[in-house]
């Protein structure tokens with residue numbers, strides 16, 4: 001099977017690096033990084049990742065707006081997007097699904113097996 005590309009979009013440097021490390025240990029994934037929604041769109045329009053893990057609160061272009069733009073594009077209308085929500089923000093989850101995200105996981109991520117299951121489910 002061809003290697004799947006996962007794009008991690010997260011403005012926090014530490015969280016981004018941890019996700020890179022964790023995802024690489026989950027399977028044979030090509031993990032790419034972006035620091036905000038604008039960078040994510042630039043990457044995704046050219047490289048077409050198989051899945052995006054998208055932080056919601058980011059500078060320049062946030063995850064809600066970036067996901068809405070992805071959903072309006074021909075290439076991105078069915079692209080799996082998992083939102084990274086803030087645990088304290090209850091409405092984040094609802095807003096993530098309204099923006100078109102397929103699923104979400106709350107930060108800080110305590111149990112990476114849950115993320116692994118969500119990633120594998122959306123990549124099959």
Ligand SMILES: [Mg+2]
Pocket residue numbers: 010011012055056057058
């Ligand atoms: Mg953030």
